[in-house]
Amino acid sequence: xxxLQRQLLNRLQRGLPLVSDPWGELGRELNADPLAxxxxxxxxxxxxILTRFGPLFxxxxxxxxxxxxxxxxxxxxxxxxHQQLLELPEVAHNYRREHRLNMWFVLAVSDASTIExxxxxxxxxxxxxxxxxxxxREFHVQLYLPV
Amino acid sequence: MNTPAALSRQQQQHLRSLxxxxxxxxxxxxxxxxxxxxxxxxxxxxxxRDWQEDGLFRRFGLVVRHHALGYHANxxxxxxxxxxxxxxxxxxxxxxxxxxxxxxxxxxLPQWRYNLFCxxxxxxxxxxxxxxxxxxxxxQLAHYPHEWLFSTQAFKQRGGHFSTFxxxxxxxxxxx
Numbered sequence: 307x308x309x310l311q312r313q314l315l316n317r318l319q320r321g322l323p324l325v326s327d328p329w330g331e332l333g334r335e336l337n338a339d340p341l342a343x344x345x346x347x348x349x350x351x352x353x354x355i356l357t358r359f360g361p362l363f364x365x366x367x368x369x370x371x372x373x374x375x376x377x378x379x380x381x382x383x384x385x386x387x388h389q390q391l392l393e394l395p396e397v398a399h400n401y402r403r404e405h406r407l408n409m410w411f412v413l414a415v416s417d418a419s420t421i422e423x424x425x426x427x428x429x430x431x432x433x434x435x436x437x438x439x440x441x442x443r444e445f446h447v448q449l450y451l452p453v
Numbered sequence: 454m455n456t457p458a459a460l461s462r463q464q465q466q467h468l469r470s471l472x473x474x475x476x477x478x479x480x481x482x483x484x485x486x487x488x489x490x491x492x493x494x495x496x497x498x499x500x501x502r503d504w505q506e507d508g509l510f511r512r513f514g515l516v517v518r519h520h521a522l523g524y525h526a527n528x529x530x531x532x533x534x535x536x537x538x539x540x541x542x543x544x545x546x547x548x549x550x551x552x553x554x555x556x557x558x559x560x561x562l563p564q565w566r567y568n569l570f571c572x573x574x575x576x577x578x579x580x581x582x583x584x585x586x587x588x589x590x591x592x593q594l595a596h597y598p599h600e601w602l603f604s605t606q607a608f609k610q611r612g613g614h615f616s617t618f619x620x621x622x623x624x625x626x627x628x629x
Contacts, residue, residue: 315515340480439570
């Protein structure tokens with residue numbers, strides 16, 4: 307990664323200037339050609355280094371809800387249960403973690419009232435207890451991964 | 454600056470659905486959006502700034518894949534903090550640069566005693582473990598019951614079905 311690429315990535319993680327010509331402003335800040343900066347972001351999106359460019363909506367502010375949930379899945383059933391969750395559109399992410407509660411997943415739904423029935427459905431199809439960990443309070447972080 | 458005209462409800466809805474796909478990659482993205490919703494640049498910018506101030510967006514900029522930047526390890530640090538202290542300790546931990554998510558969540562006794570959940574990223578496992586030890590030390594938290602759960606696999610999901618939640622337009626706490 308070049309020094310300019312590093313600077314651009316780090317700068318954009320702190321947010322895009324909300325002005326009519328954001329690339330011009332970034333170009334002045336980083337002393338670089340605005341078009342080159344824009345093309346670089348476009349390449350990163352193609353490469354998958356970036357998954358998104360622009361606003362990231364707050365799911366709760368646009369009427370939806372999400373929760374974190376976990377299950378203790380017997381090792382010999384792990385793959386099968388993972389496949390069952392894969393079929394459910396409400397499951398947004400699923401992680402294997404090193405713990406007795408070894409499957410951790412995020413439910414994202416467009417209507418908060420469907421969280422509980424979805425969790426009950428998962429318990430019914432897997433025969434396993436689901437522990438629901440809805441957020442009670444969020445502590446705001448500055449998401450910044452320097453490169 | 455010209456006084457921007459307020460967008461109609463339909464224009465706002467249209468603008469939101471366009472923004473859910475991302476910001477157009479052109480030199481004047483708001484002029485491009487304005488053209489599509491039959492408005493002008495200043496009015497679109499004013500609306501987007503209002504939304505930003507209102508907290509409709511979690512962030513406005515990039516979403517990076519941690520793995521692609523070399524951040525290959527992540528652990529969820531969970532602590533059992535007395536209820537009276539959890540808010541102040543949560544705020545302190547959220548200030549830590551390597552803490553990428555920080556939430557208070559319910560205990561599930563007797564199986565789960567922890568009420569504070571923090572995600573910590575690093576380039577490698579040893580680095581994350583070192584960071585956890587340092588964070589616990591800096592904030593004098595090591596005497597509270599705690600554990601950390603490394604992620605060993607992140608599973609790809611098939612896309613969701615509902616249009617409001619185009620997989621990438623919302624923050625659903627992804628960790629990879």
